[in-house]
Amino acid sequence: MIGLIDAGTGNLGSFRNALDYLDIKYTNINKKEKILDCDKIILPGVGSFRTLMNNLLKKDLKEGVINFIKEEKPFLGICVGMQILLQEGHEEKKTEGLKIFKGEVKKINHDFKTPIISWIKPTIEDKNLNDLIFKNYIEKPFYFLHSYFCDMQNKEDVVAYTEFKKFKYPSIIKKKNVYGIQFHPEKSREQGLELIKNFYRI
Amino acid sequence: MRIIAKLEIKENHVIKPVQYEGLRKVGDPETLLEKYYKEGADEILLINIVSSLYNTSWMESFLKKILKKVFIPITVGGGIKTLDQAKNFFDHGVDKVTICTSLFEDKNLIEKLSKEFGSQSVVASIQAMIVENEWYAFKEMARKNTKIKIIDWIKECVDKGAGEILVTSVKRDGLMKGLDLDLYNEICDICNVPLIIGGGFNGKEKLINFKRELDGITVSSLLHYNKTTIREIKKNLTND
Numbered sequence: 001m002i003g004l005i006d007a008g009t010g011n012l013g014s015f016r017n018a019l020d021y022l023d024i025k026y027t028n029i030n031k032k033e034k035i036l037d038c039d040k041i042i043l044p045g046v047g048s049f050r051t052l053m054n055n056l057l058k059k060d061l062k063e064g065v066i067n068f069i070k071e072e073k074p075f076l077g078i079c080v081g082m083q084i085l086l087q088e089g090h091e092e093k094k095t096e097g098l099k100i101f102k103g104e105v106k107k108i109n110h111d112f113k114t115p116i117i118s119w120i121k122p123t124i125e126d127k128n129l130n131d132l133i134f135k136n137y138i139e140k141p142f143y144f145l146h147s148y149f150c151d152m153q154n155k156e157d158v159v160a161y162t163e164f165k166k167f168k169y170p171s172i173i174k175k176k177n178v179y180g181i182q183f184h185p186e187k188s189r190e191q192g193l194e195l196i197k198n199f200y201r202i
Numbered sequence: 203m204r205i206i207a208k209l210e211i212k213e214n215h216v217i218k219p220v221q222y223e224g225l226r227k228v229g230d231p232e233t234l235l236e237k238y239y240k241e242g243a244d245e246i247l248l249i250n251i252v253s254s255l256y257n258t259s260w261m262e263s264f265l266k267k268i269l270k271k272v273f274i275p276i277t278v279g280g281g282i283k284t285l286d287q288a289k290n291f292f293d294h295g296v297d298k299v300t301i302c303t304s305l306f307e308d309k310n311l312i313e314k315l316s317k318e319f320g321s322q323s324v325v326a327s328i329q330a331m332i333v334e335n336e337w338y339a340f341k342e343m344a345r346k347n348t349k350i351k352i353i354d355w356i357k358e359c360v361d362k363g364a365g366e367i368l369v370t371s372v373k374r375d376g377l378m379k380g381l382d383l384d385l386y387n388e389i390c391d392i393c394n395v396p397l398i399i400g401g402g403f404n405g406k407e408k409l410i411n412f413k414r415e416l417d418g419i420t421v422s423s424l425l426h427y428n429k430t431t432i433r434e435i436k437k438n439l440t441n442d
Contacts, residue, residue, distance in 0.1 A: 013269070013292065013293050013294050013295030013296070014269075014295040014297070016295070017269050017270050017273075017295045018273060020270060021270055021271065021273070046320070047320055048320070113394055113395060113396060113417070115322055115365065115395075115396070117204065117322075117366070117396050117417070117418075118204070119204070119244055143274065143275060145275075145322055184275075186273065187273055187274055187275050187297065188273065188274075189273050189274060190273075192273060193273060
């Protein structure tokens with residue numbers, strides 16, 4: 001069973017709609033015991049780095065999620081759900097992340113307005129083209145909405161980059177069975193739904 | 203730049219006012235929405251023209267249906283006054299709410315919404331009209347001048363936490379004779395969040411005289427009356 005983490009930051013509706021459309025059965029994870037029922041987990045990102053981390057702590061889900069990932073079961077973090085996989089974030093104030101990936105989440109500070117709200121085509125590193133997540137990959141733009149980005153320490157963890165107005169940043173990261181996606185596949189037409197389907201099939 | 207298909211809705215019909223007047227029916231909401239989705243709209247903007255009980259409950263059941271098959275960002279507006287109303291939309295999978303009139307009645311609404319749901323989900327909508335050479339923010343379908351200068355109002359909305367600003371030129375809306383260059387050039391420098399403009403887009407205009415690159419345009423009449431397609435619009439814009 002695939003689990004959808006409900007950290008209480010609201011708006012799981014989009015993801016539920018996408019999973020229903022794909023005919024994928026899922027369960028909501030709102031307490032740690034439910035993690036044990038799942039062989040795959042999706043963490044949709046809503047809210048800030050800090051509120052999401054605080055909510056995981058409050059709901060006593062943090063340790064469970066880290067253990068799940070340590071057991072190398074497939075995990076997918078979306079947007080802020082990707083960002084909290086890093087060591088720390090700086091949204092509101094400095095907050096510790098889940099520390100699965102080395103790196104920090106920083107405010108985008110470039111010569112354009114934030115948030116970035118745009119449909120952008122990511123560039124997948126050649127060595128990753130055969131990754132299961134890219135099966136039947138549709139080379140079209142995906143929907144991005146964010147003001148912070150993942151500043152990764154290990155370049156080998158980066159599967160795809162995105163460039164917006166000459167600012168290049170990681171848009172898909174991966175380590176063993178953990179994936180992080182900066183854009184919103186659940187709001188990115190068939191190309192986004194395909195990625196969700198692939199994750200389900202891993 | 204995003205092309206946002208705007209559908210104004212009254213009693214299960216898409217309607218299209220001209221300069222915020224008249225309620226001419228132009229089609230079926232579900233048919234049109236799916237058509238614009240398939241044509242490549244970057245986002246959908248749904249506006250409840252009348253916030254009656256009937257319209258509100260109709261919108262809810264409409265969204266339930268549509269959000270299960272349309273996978274792009276969707277913004278809903280019209281008559282939203284409370285956090286509960288907004289939450290209800292977000293729970294269904296709506297991405298953002300847009301508010302105009304209520305922002306003048308409850309000056310803390312943006313702050314409350316952005317704190318609860320994140321500023322990315324709050325779009326402040328502004329009906330702009332010029333009075334004696336000054337741009338003002340209007341409300342209630344452009345019936346009332348709030349007497350607040352548009353520049354001041356944009357600043358206030360952004361300060362309070364609006365994630366995006368949507369400005370419509372009332373006098374141009376529905377005419378398809380071109381976007382309001384003067385209005386845009388007046389406001390684009392002071393808005394430090396994404397700025398969407400609407401009202402009068404004709405699909406073919408070249409945007410070189412716009413002081414800054416636009417973040418997004420709302421399009422309605424052009425699409426409702428089959429004057430062009432979203433694909434064509436995008437092609438013209440990239441050839442600029």
